[in-house]
Amino acid sequence: MIVQYFKYPGDLHWRHDMVSLGEDEHGLWLGGPAGTTIQRGHEPAKQWPSPFVQLVAPDRWWTLFFNGDHSDDYRIYVDVITPATRPTPDLVEMVDLDLDVVLRHDRSVEVLDEDEFLAHSNLFAYPDSIVDRARMTAADLVLKLESGEEPFGVAGEKWLRLVEGNPSGS
DSSP: OEEEEEETTTEEEEEEEOEEEEEETTEEEEEEOTTOEEEETTSOOEEOSSOEEEEEOTTOSEEEEEOTTOOSSEEEEEEEESOOEEEETTEEEEEEEEEEEEEETTSOEEEEOHHHHHHHHHHTTOOHHHHHHHHHHHHHHHHHHHHTOTTSSSHHHHHHHHHHHOTTOO
16 A cells, blocks of 8 residues: 655655555554655655554544654654545555654653744645644644553554564565
8 A cells, every 4th residue: 555645735745655454443554564665755765674553544634653662763653634535445645734743752742843834834825724723633642642542552552563473564
């Protein structure tokens, strides 16, 4: 499955190849084994060094990456986005709205890229409704990550174990 991010108003951003792991009450879980191909815009593709999983939650203004203990920086990384769409069964698309909320291994939570969000919202004239929704989403994510409310707690662990047990992604 291909996950394609765009930047507002439609420029290519990140793209990565994932394995569909399954669905639960939180949404669609995708796996990225160590060596997963990722590409930023038109830059050369590269391989991600450690396994991770991504949750694509229906009608949500965020998508979650669960890195477990493999990431040097973040246990959980949440992108604030426009709700993801699936134009085809093997393609997920979304617009990245710059803001990210992270849970570090020491359990601290931080909002990243607020300066980029402010600059882009002015430069690209984000509609007020998108600006407001992105800010509300980021604030809500901080509270959910701090409390460990699922799926921002341990829900990703079982899916990450599937990826680790199947490093080839087949």
